[in-house]
Amino acid sequence: MSAVSLGPVPQWIGGVFTERGVTWLVLPAEKRLEQTIAQHFRSYPLERWPLYPACGRETIAGGHLIAARWPGLRVAFMWIPPDVDVPPTCWTPLLAWLVRWQEDLQTPRGVPSGETLSVLLELAQAILKMEDFQQVLFSITQKATELLQAERASLFLVNKEENAMDTFLSVRRDARGQVILDTWTHISVPRGRGIVWRSVLDGKLLIVDDVRSHPDFYAEADAQTGYQTRSLLCIPLVVREDERADRPIGALELINKLEGTFDAHDRETATLFAAMAAPMVRLAQAYQELEESRRQLEMMNQFLQAQVQASDAELQKLRIQLEWQKKDPTYRARYHRLIGHSPAMQRIYETIELIKDTDLPVLITGESGTGKELVARSIHEASRRAGQRFVAINCAAIPETLMERELFGAERGAFTGAYQTTQGLIEAADGGTLFLDEIGEMPLALQAKLLRAIETGEVRRLGATQSVRVDVRVLAATNRKLEQYVQEGRFREDLYYRLNVFRIDLPPLRDRKEDIPLLVDYFLRQVMEALHLPEVYVDPQVIQIFMAYAWPGNVRQLENEVRRMATLGHGRLTVDLVSPDILRGIEQAPWIRSPAVGDVSAAFSDQDLNLERLEAWAIREALRRVRGNKARAARLLGISRRTLYDKMARYGIVPSESAELP
Template identity: 40%
Template sequence: MTTNQFAECFIDIVADLSRHLSPENRYQRLLRTFRSTFPCDAAALLRLEGNALIPLATDGLAEEAMGRQFTVADHPRLEGILHSRQPTRFPADTPLPDPYDGLIPLAKGNLHVHDCMGCALYIDDIPWGVITLDALEPGTFDALDIPQLSAFIHLAEATVKAAELIQKLEHQVQHEHQIAREMQANVQQSMVGRSPAIKALKKEITTVAASDLTVLVCGETGVGKELVARALHDQSHRRDSPLIYVNCAALPENLVESELFGHVKGAFTGASEARSGKFELAEGGTLFLDEIGEIPLATQTKLLRVLQSGEIQRVGSDKHLTVDVRVVAATNRDLKAEVSSGRFRADLYHRLSVYPIHVPPLRDRERDILLLCGYFLERNSRRMGLPRARLAPECEDILLAYSWPGNVRELEHCISRALLKARGDRHNGQDSILPIVPEHLDISHDQTEFPHDHLGGGNAVEEAVAVVNKQGLTLKAGIDQFQRHWIQQLLAHNEGNQAQTARQLGMNRSNFYRLLKRLQLH
C-alpha cells in the first residue's frame, strides 16, 4: 500500500471519531478499514473481560464466531498476542492451535497451516483486548509494513478509547456508567444476540431495572425468563443483596405458604423448628417467583397482601414482619385468560404486572440462532472435554428454518446432542475440529418451518412430489425442488403476495424471504 493510500485509510478512521456511531458500528468500520489496509482473509476485534476474550466485531469469520468466548488460558496464540506490546506473528509450522480454525468460510476443510498474527490493544497501559489477522496462504504477511501496522494499532487504541469516553458522556455520572457497563457485560454472556427483538428486550430491562417496580416476565417455555430476572437484579440497586429463586410449580400445595412466608416451631406436623421463608431470605434483594400461575388461590390472597403492604406472617404466628423485597414474577401462561376463568385473582394480576416484559421466542430472533449455536458449541464442548466444534454450512438453513417450539432451551439441548453424535462419528481422534453436520442436529425437514400441507395446499404437495419423483434427484436436491415447486404453486395462487404466502405456510416472514433467496425464487 502506498503512503497516500495509507493516509486515506488513516483519515477515514480519524473522521469516524467525530461521528455519532454505536460502538458496534464503530468497531465494524474499524475492522473493515483494517482489512483494506492490510489484506487478509479475516480479522477480529476482541475485548478482554475477566479471563476471556469476547468478540466485538469480526470481518471474514463465520457468523457463529460472534457467539463464542475465548478463554485466554485455553488459546496460547491469543495469550501470546495479549501479553506482547509488539505485533506477534506465528510461524506457519507452529504447533499452537489456531482459535479460528474452521471459522473462515472461504477455507475448505480444516485449516492447519496459514498465516496468523495479532496485536494487543492497551488503554492507559492496561491490556484492553486484541486485533487478530488470519490469512489462508502462508507468507501473506511477509511484506507487511510493521511501522504502518504499529501506527494503525495506536489509532485503533484511540478509537477504542474514544468510543468508551463517548459512552461515559452518555451517562450522568461516572459511577452509574461503570455499573451499567459491568452489568451489560454480565448479561451479554447469558443473553447472546444482536437481533432487534433481543436489543429491545435489553432496553426494557435497563429501563425498569433501576426502579423497584414489580415486573411480570412473560414468554413461552425455554425463552430465558430466569435470565431476564437475573439481569433485572444485577442492574438494580439491590445487586449486592440476595436474588432468591422460587419455582412455584414445584412447591407442594400444602407447603407453599411455609416456603414463601416461613413457619414457627410446631405450626404443623413436621415443623420441628422455626424456619424463615423466601421473602425473609430475599430481604433487601429480589424474589423471583417463576411459574407464578401455579400458585394456589388461597396463597394468592396472602401474596397480594405482601405486595400491598410489605408485610408477611409466618405460618402459625400472629406476628407480622415487614420485608423490603422487589418481586419479579414469570409465567408462560396467559394470566388474563386465567383471571377470566377464575383461576387467578384479578387484583393480584394487576399488582404483578406493574411493568410487564415479554421475552421473544427464538423464532422471532432471526440470526441470533447462529450466535447462540456458537455460544453453546463453545461452552458445551469445554464442559464435555471435546475439541472445538464447527457447524457445517448446510446446517445454517436447517437451524434458521426450524420453528424451535422449545426455544433457547431446545436449541441448547440440540447442540449438546449434536456434539455427542459428532464425537461418536469421529474417525481420527486427533482432529482439531469436530464437524457438526445436519445428521447430528436431529431436526427432520417435517419439523422445520418449510412449507407443509396447510390451508388448502394439498394439491400443491401432490404436484411437488410428482415432480421430484420424475427427476430422480438426490435427497437434498429433491427436497429443494419439492420446496421450490410447492412455493411457486402457492405464490401463483396468492397472486405473488409473499406475506400472505408466508402466513399460509406458518413461517416467519424473514425466514420465508431467506428461503426464497436460497431457492433462487427471490
Template identity: 40%
Template sequence: MSERATRDRIGLLRAALALTQERDVEKLLGRIMDEVTRVLDADRSTLFLYDSERRELFSKIAQRAEVTEIRLPIGRGLAGHVAKTGTAMAVDDVYDDPRFTPETDRSTGYRTKTVACAPLLTPDGRTVGVLEVMNKREGVFDPDDVKLLTAFAAFSAVAIENARLYDEDARKSMQIQALNRQLKDALERQTKRLANVEQELESSKRELGERFQARNIVGRAPAMVELQRLVDRVAGTDAPVLIQGESGTGKELLAKAIHFGSRRAAGEFVAENCAAVAETLLEAELFGHKKGAFTGADRDRQGLFEIASGGTLFLDEVGDMSLEMQKKLLRALQEGEIRPVGARDNRKVDVRILAATNKDLDVMMKEGTFREDLYYRLNVVRLRLPALRERREDIPILVEFFLDQIAKESGRPRATVSDRAMKALVRHGWPGNVRELQNEIRRAAIMADGLIDPEHLSPQVLGSAGADGMPTGGTLKGAKLALERKMIEAALKRTGGNVAAAARELGVHRPQLSVLIGKHKLARKGEEA
C-alpha cells in the first residue's frame, strides 16, 4: 500500500470517527464540510442537500462567506448532474465542461478550476444530497480522490440520516414530554374540579337527605303524625310501598322521604309518571333499548331501572299502566331482572320500588283493569296521604311554610296573611290539595304588598265566599245544589270517573249517586257530558 493510500485511509477513518460523535444536524453538516476539505486537500467544499418538495439541491457552504445559499434544479450544474445520475465524477477544468454553471463564480468573484463531486446515498439507495470539493491545492482531483470522496460521501449520508432521526426523535421526545406535562396539568385541574363537584354532590345529597326526612313532613294533624311514624318504620326496609292519595297531596315528596331515610339514600332516586309517557314508549323508558330496536333508536340507552339500580325507582300513577305493561313490570319485580327493548339477554338490577296512584286499585283489581299479582307485589306496605280538606288544621302551618319558602327563594321580605284571608283559605275545599295551596300562596304573595288579604286570593278560592268565608246572596237551596254538584264532580275526578269508588268516598250508595249524577247532568266514566 502506498504512502498516499495509507494517509488517505487514516484521514478517512479519523473523519468517520469524528462524524459518528456528532448528533446535532447543523453541527454535523459543518463538520462534514471541514473534514472533506481537509482529507482531500481542497480549497473549499460545498455540501448540497436534496429538497424533495421543490426537487432542488440547496447548499451548506464551508469557508465561503460570499454566498449564503445556492439552489440548483436536479440535473443542472455539476452537482445537479451527479444528483441525477447518482455517479461520482471529477472535472479538471470546469470552464471546459458545458455542465458547469459559472453564475456563482461571477456573483462571488471566486474562481473555480477543478471539482470533484459524489452523491450522498443512503444504504437503501436514496440520494439525500451531493458532496462537492473545489480547487485541489496541488494538481487536480484524480480517480483515487473520487474513490475517497465517494467513501466519505457514503458514511456522511448515513451520519446525516442518523443525526436527522436522532434530532427527530429528540423533537418528538420533547413534544411528548411537553404533552405529558400538559396532560398532567390538565388532569390535576380536572381532578381538583371533580373533587369539588363530588364535594358539592355529597353536600347536595346531605341537604336533600335532611330536607326530605320524615320529621320534615309538614303537618300536625293526627293522620300526618301517624304517617311520619310509618315512614320512619318502612324507610329502614327494602319493602315495596304503595302510596295512595289524590293528585297534589305530595306522593312524590313522601317517596323521597322514604328513600332518603333508607340505606339506599346514597343511590339514585328516579321518578317516572306512568300516565305521562305514551304506552308504546313506557317499556323502553323503564327497561332501556338497544340501537335500532325501533324507529328513532339511534343508540343504546339505559332504562330507569338500570339508572336507579342501587337506589329507588318511584312509579307515579301506576294505575294508568296497561295490562300488558303491568305484566312486564311484574316480571321485572319478581326476577330482579330487566330486558331492554331489542336485547336478547336479561340484566340484573337492584332497585327498591315505590309506587303511587290516585285511583282505587282494589276496585280496579275487581274490575279486571289491574293485575291482582302485581297489586300484591306492590302493596306490601300501603301509605295513604289524606286530602288537604281532611286535615284543615294543617292549612295555616302549610301557609306559613310556603311563605318562608317564597321569601327565601325571592330574597324579598316575608309576607303575612290576614285573619280574614286565612279563614277563606281554611274553608276552601282544595280539590288540587297541597299543590293548589302552594300555587295560591305564591300568587297571593306576588299580588299583595306584604299583607295578604281576601282580595289577593283567586276567585276559585273565594268562590261565593264573603270576607268571613260564608256565601253571600242566593238561596239556601241553590247553595246546597251547587255544593252537591261540586262535591260529586270532585269525587268523580279523583276516582277517574269510577262511580262505585266515588260513592264510597261520598258515603252514599252507588244507585243513589247514579241518580244524582243524572240529576246534575254530569259525565260518567267513558261518557261525554
C-alpha cells in the first residue's frame, strides 16, 4: 500500500477517516481506551487486537494511539508515549511505515528499543524538512551504522537503467569511533553480482558471517577500496509502486560488526529500519526529480526570455536604423562610426550637432577605450572642415624631446641632423582639424607654446625667425582629471580653460550596456565583410554574459573580444568562445562574491540574478572543490553523473580548467 496523505494534523487528531479503503483512527490515549476504540471498530473482536508496543491495556494512558484497519478486518496499532517527542509533521510517515510494518499481523515482531524509535523519528523529521537530499541520505546511513555497531556502511542506489548499483555515499568510523563521511569510496556493482544484488533481487535481508565463503562475494570491492570485509548485513530498500508490485531502489550494506557478528536482534532492528528508510529514500529521490524538473523549466523559461530579449534588441536596432533613414543622408554619414542608442549617446549626438560648425576648441573626456578619437573624427566629418585633413597626435606616445618638433616643425639647420625644413603637425592640419589625444601628458613648457598658437593662430618652427599663419580647429582628449592636474600644477590653468570651451564626457560602456547588442552586431558585420563570411550568429547567452561584464577596457575591449570570437568561430559567437578573463570577471564581481557557498544566493542582486549563470558557477565550484573528479562533483551537486556531463557540455566547462578557478 502506498503512503497516504493525511493533511494537517490538528484537523484529524481524535477523528476517524477512510482513504483508499483503509480506516484510520488517531486519538489521545485515555484510561478508557477500550471503549474509545470499540466505538469506532465494533465489528472487530477486541481480544484479537495486538497492541504495539506490547503492554497492558490499562497502562496505556497519555500520548496518542494510531490505529489502521484494512479491508478484511486487519488492524494495526502504534502507541506514542507522552515522553516521546513526535512533531506532528512526522506522523504521516509514521502511519505509512505502520501500514508497511504491520502488513502481515501473523508474523511475530520484536519490540524495538526506545533508542531505535527515537532514531526513526529523527530520520522522519529530517526527510520532511528536505533541506538537503545528500544530507538526508547521509543521516540514514550514519544512523544505521551507529545502531548496528558496524565499522563501515555504504548506501547503494539502483541506476536508471537498472543494470548496476552505484555507491551514492559511504561512511566509516574515524580514530575516535565517530561515524563520518567517506569521500574516497565509490563502487559500481553490475547487476546480478555481489551479495548486495543477491539481497535486492531476493528481497531479503542477508547476514553473512564470513563473506569470503559466500558464492556471491564481490572481491573487486575490497580491491578498489583497500578495506577487508569480514562480515556484513545487507538491507534491501524496497518501495511499493502500487498495490500489486514492489520495486527495489537500492540497499544499505553494513560491514564488520565492531564486536562479534550480526545477530537476530540486529536483523529485527535492520528490518524495522529498512521499513522506514526505504520510503524516505524514495521520497527524497522524488523530491530531487521534481526539483530537477522545476530547474529545467526555469532554465527553459530563462532561455525563452533571452530569445525574447534578443528579438527585442534586434527590433530596437531596426527601429533606430529606420529613424536614421528618415533623416538627411549627410547627417547619417557623419556618425556612422558612433554606435549606440542609449540616452547618453543621444546627448553626444545632440552636442555634436550643436558645435560642429564652430571653430572653437572641444575637450573630450572619458576612460580609455570609450571612443574619444571616434567622437573627434565625427565632429570633424560633420563640420565644414570635413574635406580637409584630420591630424591626430598622441601626446603620451612621443618623447618630450621630440614633441616640440613634431607639433611645430623645424627649419633646416635648426639643430644637429636637421638637413631640411620640416612641417609640424599643426601646420599640416591647416584648414582642417588637429586632434591632441592624451593632452594631459604634454610637458608644461610646450603647453605655453600650444596656448599661444591657439590664441594667435600662428606657429613658429624651431630655428625660424617668422611665424606662419594657420587655420586649425583644436580638439583635445584625455582620460585624466585635468582639474586635479591644474590644482597640482601639472597642467596650465589658462590652457585648460582655453580647451574646455565645449566639453563632451563619454560614458564608460558599463554605464550604457543597452548599446552592447548594437556594438556586437556592428563589429561582427565588419568581421563578416573582412573574412568574406556568408552569415553570422550570436548566441543569446553570449549577450547575457557581455551585459553582465564590467568591460574595464570599454568599447575597445568589446571590439577585440567580438573580433577574436568571430574569427575563431567563423562568424558564430558562442559561449564556449568567451574569454576566460571575462568569465572570471563575472564570477569575481561583487554580486557573486560570497564568504561561503551557502551565502551565494544572497550575494546576487535582482538585476544580475540569472539561473544559468548560477548553475554554471555551481558546477565550476564543485569541480574545483573535488579537483576535477566528476563523480564526486555530481554527488556534491546532488545530480547524476549523466546530468553533470550534459550540463558541462552545455556550458563548455572543462574539469581541468574549472579546478583552477579561484
